[in-house]
Amino acid sequence: MLTVSNLHARVEEKEILRGINLEIKPGEVHAIMGPNGSGKSTLASVLAGREDFEVTDGSVEFQGKDLLDLAPEERAAEGIFLAFQYPVEIPGVTTINFLKTALNQIRKYRGEESLDAAQFLKLMKEKSKLVKIDDQLLRRSLNEGFSGGEKKRNEIFQMAMLEPTLGILDETDSGLDIDALRIVADGVNQLKDQNRSFIVVTHYQRLLDYIVPDFVHVLYKGRIVKSGTKELALELEEKGYDWIKAEADAAESVA
């Protein structure tokens, strides 16, 4: 579904991604972990199409298409969804109106009919139940004055509404209380099927108890320096990153 090959990206003069390789098949869940500043959010942003980052080398193929060729909105319509680490506040635009516009733009791109108000509301009701998000919240300006947890929950709600093929969750678990964490994870698990894949960026093993990954990758200094199964996350929880850093730095100085 997604093939990332030798991806390099930089911002201004700083090289942040330095050769990422990643292969994701339909239905898989990949966890990405790694120390602060290692480039996890950058990778997520580059996949979603943020222009601040300049791709200097490598390629990304998504369902047979050259992803890097597409505008962010086209990627969304092709089925990519990024749940932001820091969701943006947009004063004056309600979540409802925002999502209605988004959903119908995506449908238009796919050559589908727009949903009318009634159909949209029905869908919204259904999905808001899924992530137990309050109707009142959705009537307010998008994320404006939302608590940290409310913002994260709203991201998952949006994901449920847009039903992407590849969901990228950037630290959706941080800032969530234990009940919210379970609700968010349940939401993701209900969306999971053999055609839908997820990239879950997290610092904590805790989330991976609920959303069980098929693979765990460690990103360090812009490269995936270790990959394994869910046991790797447990090992990291126990031992921290120092041993991986040491390995990676040694490998780099040799090269």
Next chain:
Amino acid sequence: MSEKNIQTQLLAEFQEVESGINGHAAEPFNQRRLKAIESFKKLGFPTTKHEEWKYSNVRKLTQKEYNFHPKSDITAEDLNSFHLPELNGIVLYFVNGIYHPELSDLESAKGKVEILTFQEAQKQNPELLNTHYGIYTDEENEAFSAMNTAMANDGIIVHVPANVTVEQPIILRMVSDTREENVGSVLRNLIVVGENAEVKLAESFRTYGEHSGFVNTLTEISVAESARVDYYKVQDESNEAYHIGTTNVLQKDKSYFYAATVTLNGGFIRNNLNLKLDGEYIDSYMYGLYVPNGNQHIDNHTVADHTKPNSVSNELYKGILMDEATGVFNGKIFVREDAQKTNAYQNCRNVVTSDKAVMNTKPQLEIWADDVKCSHGTTTGKLNDEAIFYMQSRGIPKQEAIRLQLLAFAEDVVSQIKIEQIREFLAEKIKEKLG
């Protein structure tokens, strides 16, 4: 044509008006005119050295030639296209500065509102005219006001007597017919709202044609004790339109005045909105919205002058500046020594969508009283790129994301427009313009 020439032309125009007055020269209305022309001669047109005109250069305006008495064969049908279909009201048409009762719809004014031309008023109700005309207009210092008073001849008085509530809005439609040539219009109207009366007014400015239009418009509004007035000024003028407009408002005790100035289009626009809060327990609101693109220039100068205690003024102006557009906001709040317990708030927020668009803001608070609450703030920012990427990442194309963000920005002012038909018309126009 040089500046001197347009001034000479205006003086000749004045002589012409003057010679038509025969026999009424001694009346206060005409005496005022004589003084004004002297003052205009002395002042000349302002340059950018003038503090109030620092960012608005009128040279382009004064270097053109205009016909101040053009013929217009505009028909009722032409004018129909300027109507808002669902907006009923008392409609008065002015074409190239001249009031056209035959094109107007005064049906619902009957028995409620007195509408007289200045010429009629001099005969039928000179007291009304002389009590209110020009009393809060500064011809001694403002060249365009002096020019207006000197040249205005064809304006009207709208008089809403005490205790009358006018349900339907009174709509003054000012059309510049510039299809044949450059046209100059001088518009002068006086609105007198009696004690405890209530009225909604709308002034709409349009250009009809491709040539240059110079509009010098001055509206005086007298708001008596406990009267309530809503005032809309809507401008949808051409890129060849030069508009210098002044609205002078005098408010008495316990009155309420609300203004919404919305500038959709216009080549060079200067709006002066001057409120004198000459009483206690007054409420004043000033809202403004301007969305210039291309090379349009839009300048709003406002004054809230608190002279007595216990009144409130509240102001919110918002601007979206695109392309190479330029804008000016100058907001003055005066709180005189007697005006204790004044609350005065002012806010001007702008978004520039291109590196070449420029906004100049200048809040100016002068406070002589000590027990007051005043605040002001101005900001000029760019589009929020984070927000645009966020929207795009949800499938909304960039152009649409920008539009949504700008519409949301404008909404604070649009939502303050109380007449639904006007609100929806403007919302639609703004949507179109933001494209």
